[in-house]
Amino acid sequence: MQLSIGLDIGGTKILALAHDGTRVLGTSEVPTPRDAGRLAETLSELTAALVDEHRGTLGGIGIGIPGFVGLDGVARQAPNLPAAIGLDLGEGLRDRFGVPVVVDNDANCAAWAAFRQDAPDAAALVAVTLGTGIGGGIVINGRLFRGAHGFAGEPGHMVVATGGWTCPCGQLGCWEMYASGNGLGRLARAAVAEGRGASLAAAAGEGGVVDGPLVGRLAGDGDPEALAVLDEYAGWVAVGLVALVNIVDPDVVVLGGGVAALGDALRVRVNSALGSYPTVRSGRSLDVRIVSLGPEAGALGAALLASETAFGADPPPPVG
Amino acid sequence: MQLSIGLDIGGTKILALAHDGTRVLGTSEVPTPRDAGRLAETLSELTAALVDEHRGTLGGIGIGIPGFVGLDGVARQAPNLPAAIGLDLGEGLRDRFGVPVVVDNDANCAAWAAFRQDAPDAAALVAVTLGTGIGGGIVINGRLFRGAHGFAGEPGHMVVATGGWTCPCGQLGCWEMYASGNGLGRLARAAVAEGRGASLAAAAGEGGVVDGPLVGRLAGDGDPEALAVLDEYAGWVAVGLVALVNIVDPDVVVLGGGVAALGDALRVRVNSALGSYPTVRSGRSLDVRIVSLGPEAGALGAALLASETAFGADPPPPVG
Numbered sequence: 001m002q003l004s005i006g007l008d009i010g011g012t013k014i015l016a017l018a019h020d021g022t023r024v025l026g027t028s029e030v031p032t033p034r035d036a037g038r039l040a041e042t043l044s045e046l047t048a049a050l051v052d053e054h055r056g057t058l059g060g061i062g063i064g065i066p067g068f069v070g071l072d073g074v075a076r077q078a079p080n081l082p083a084a085i086g087l088d089l090g091e092g093l094r095d096r097f098g099v100p101v102v103v104d105n106d107a108n109c110a111a112w113a114a115f116r117q118d119a120p121d122a123a124a125l126v127a128v129t130l131g132t133g134i135g136g137g138i139v140i141n142g143r144l145f146r147g148a149h150g151f152a153g154e155p156g157h158m159v160v161a162t163g164g165w166t167c168p169c170g171q172l173g174c175w176e177m178y179a180s181g182n183g184l185g186r187l188a189r190a191a192v193a194e195g196r197g198a199s200l201a202a203a204a205g206e207g208g209v210v211d212g213p214l215v216g217r218l219a220g221d222g223d224p225e226a227l228a229v230l231d232e233y234a235g236w237v238a239v240g241l242v243a244l245v246n247i248v249d250p251d252v253v254v255l256g257g258g259v260a261a262l263g264d265a266l267r268v269r270v271n272s273a274l275g276s277y278p279t280v281r282s283g284r285s286l287d288v289r290i291v292s293l294g295p296e297a298g299a300l301g302a303a304l305l306a307s308e309t310a311f312g313a314d315p316p317p318p319v320g
Numbered sequence: 321m322q323l324s325i326g327l328d329i330g331g332t333k334i335l336a337l338a339h340d341g342t343r344v345l346g347t348s349e350v351p352t353p354r355d356a357g358r359l360a361e362t363l364s365e366l367t368a369a370l371v372d373e374h375r376g377t378l379g380g381i382g383i384g385i386p387g388f389v390g391l392d393g394v395a396r397q398a399p400n401l402p403a404a405i406g407l408d409l410g411e412g413l414r415d416r417f418g419v420p421v422v423v424d425n426d427a428n429c430a431a432w433a434a435f436r437q438d439a440p441d442a443a444a445l446v447a448v449t450l451g452t453g454i455g456g457g458i459v460i461n462g463r464l465f466r467g468a469h470g471f472a473g474e475p476g477h478m479v480v481a482t483g484g485w486t487c488p489c490g491q492l493g494c495w496e497m498y499a500s501g502n503g504l505g506r507l508a509r510a511a512v513a514e515g516r517g518a519s520l521a522a523a524a525g526e527g528g529v530v531d532g533p534l535v536g537r538l539a540g541d542g543d544p545e546a547l548a549v550l551d552e553y554a555g556w557v558a559v560g561l562v563a564l565v566n567i568v569d570p571d572v573v574v575l576g577g578g579v580a581a582l583g584d585a586l587r588v589r590v591n592s593a594l595g596s597y598p599t600v601r602s603g604r605s606l607d608v609r610i611v612s613l614g615p616e617a618g619a620l621g622a623a624l625l626a627s628e629t630a631f632g633a634d635p636p637p638p639v640g
Contacts, residue, residue, distance in 0.1 A: 147569025
């Protein structure tokens with residue numbers, strides 16, 4: 001049996017996953033070491049343990065990192081995983097196990113999982129993960145699109161509100177300030193501050209936090225103020241999708257991340273908001289899906305990528 | 321000698337161009353017929369005349385259309401060329417000349433000319449034409465990227481100013497309302513209306529029009545108010561490029577169209593504005609160029625495309 005191992009390195013934990021090309025055989029999880037050397041060792045140990053447990057022949061290893069990963073597999077930026085910056089995490093694994101190791105952005109890995117699992121026929125798929133921030137990945141013609149430097153498909157830092165809220169990246173008005181899971185909470189707190197969120201404030205209680213999950217819960221109960229915040233949120237999701245649609249022209253857009261738990265309540269509102277943009281509607285068959293992706297998506301995508309080739313670093317295919 | 325013919329259909333004229341694979345052999349120009357049948361005939365006549373004049377063997381024909389062109393080569397939207405909507409303009413030419421005919425958006429053709437002429441080594445090239453509106457084209461790994469429906473690379477209708485100026489497309493705050501050549505004029509007139517453009521109003525004179533070329537002329541003379549408008553304009557150009565850079569991750573961005581006549585005055589300001597966006601700077605080698613492209617770019621790109629294959633409609637390349 002041929003095994004692929006996917007390693008999704010998060011800011012707090014590493015999820016390791018073994019895959020046989022058809023299904024997930026098992027997973028394991030450990031806290032993310034703060035130290036660079038220990039990080040590399042841990043990846044190696046997790047891989048060895050899974051290979052041992054599932055008694056297969058290791059074919060490849062995929063690593064997902066929460067940050068910008070260059071085409072050389074080295075992380076250039078990783079605000080939640082500073083230890084990984086500048087490291088070639090694939091090198092040690094390649095040496096020890098003698099198999100191909102792919103390192104990519106975690107959202108690219110999740111996009112690959114969405115493509116392979118949920119939309120294998122998509123001509124152009126855009127995956128957007130609405131979580132703490134916004135991650136993204138683009139699959140074109142059955143291949144992950146990585147761009148000239150490996151940083152393609154990162155729509156969270158498009159500016160959708162000139163002079164808007166200050167993003168940790170240093171820019172003003174980034175999409176992820178409004179349309180991420182944290183953005184939903186931010187919009188809700190703005191509603192409370194502006195007197196449009198008394199029910200949200202009441203539900204949060206004294207000293208409680210008005211956040212995205214609270215909005216989701218109240219909206220599920222039909223609370224009008226929560227629903228109004230959700231409408232506003234869907235509008236911000238849509239405005240970024242308009243840019244993605246006009247640039248990438250996808251046939252499938254997959255929305256995942258924590259906010260995906262809102263399910264149809266979100267999908268219906270996003271589609272309704274998109275309907276007010278003529279350039280999105282005209283002549284396209286656009287399928288916007290909410291996919292849970294789930295906590296394993298990054299590790300699964302990394303495992304699936306491990307035995308496949310991403311493009312962007314490839315030599316140009318023949319033309320003509 | 322093998323000939324390719326490029327036909328760039330504009331709202332007012334058709335430019336036809338003959339190319340031998342190395343250089344432009346000659347061009348011809350006629351007014352654009354308003355009638356669909358006459359349009360198809362005219363394309364055929366222009367082609368026949370150029371083939372006859374240059375005594376070559378016709379290898380392929382490329383057609384550029386100012387509108388959204390489906391992967392089937394049929395125009396779906398064409399505000400400036402309504403006669404072409406729903407027509408398969410390639411069909412008649414294919415029948416008469418027995419050669420491959422490629423039909424694409426005119427900005428895609430121009431992007432292809434920019435790639436082949438100015439940046440053949442680009443891993444990911446984004447071309448943006450700043451004219452009446454904003455056109456665009458994306459070349460990835462040496463192939464034109466057309467998206468799932470043929471509409472990829474149309475950044476003019478990204479929303480960069482929520483609740484902003486009303487675009488003819490029906491959306492509010494589209495990029496092309498601010499960053500096209502017409503957008504430059506619009507910003508200048510707003511400056512006049514707000515009392516920041518006395519010199520522009522004076523230069524235009526009684527009943528005169530404050531437009532982009534006027535701003536360019538006065539800026540060239542060092543007029544502070546014109547230069548301030550140009551700074552503001554460069555800021556709007558930059559905000560759209562931030563989205564393109566974060567989504568496509570190009571190594572080369574080519575700015576063309578009428579505004580390209582501003583040359584270095586524009587390039588320096590756009591680069592300066594881009595410098596204030598950390599997500600654009602970090603870890604990338606991004607080359608922003610102003611390329612005149614010139615009035616022949618669409619026809620030239622169409623001719624070059626004629627003997628080459630665009631991707632997007634292709635079956636997925638092998639993975640793994």
